[in-house]
Amino acid sequence: MSFNRNYTLLRIIAFLQGFVFYGPIATIYRQSRVISIYDIFLIESIFMVLTILFEVPWGIFDDRYGYKITLVISLFMNFISKIVFYRTYSFQMFLLERVILAVSVSGVSGCDVALLYSSVGKSDYEKAYGRYYALSVVGFLIATSLSWHIASVSMELTAYLTIYPYGIAAAAAFFIKEPRVSKGNASNTIETLKMAFANKRILMFLFSMALINESTHAITTFLNQIQYQRSGIYIKYYGIILVLVELPTLLSSKPISYLKDMGKKSL
Incomplete structure (x- = not known):
């Protein structure tokens, strides 16, 4: 694959956004x-609902104004959320941080892969997406490997250092080139939603994936750290354990290249 500006920038952004230094100690922090842990899960529940609700207006915005401006705004909001996270000392502010993040996540959702597809083309998309996803995992693994060194100095430092890669990622979005594809309109998004809600199998699939993702996130991000504490595991080992847990996810980028050989089962 020859040099492609958007593809390169998207990989850089994915890599940088993997640098969540506070990840292994998110609950402890x-x-x-x-x-409390109850507050954490209440905030996460609100975050999940808002992320779903914001998908529709973002889809309409994306259709009307394009991929670049959507990503610029969304990634900037993500950057702001990391600053708020670092400066937060109350339930209300942690909730605000998650509301901002919900706006960001729902804006990026779908827009990044649509831009990737438009930029690399159908023939290279599967391989490009595999590498794009893998780089986000690599970034997270590097940050996780370093986190225990940083946390041994200060837990606050892990949140502070996370701000910088997210700021660079937001700045990188300004250099994205809008692909030459015809822009849709609000009716396209609405019609797509009608089709999705009319298909019960798609709804069941989406609900199942959301449940699996949130359950996995809750276990590997929040509940595990409480169990580590109860087991007497030193905080410096949390990052090492998380690296071992996340390493297999790198393998998920490889099977994408075999999809054509295995075939795809449609819904």
């Missing part, structure tokens, strides 16, 4: 800011 929040509890140190005087919020």
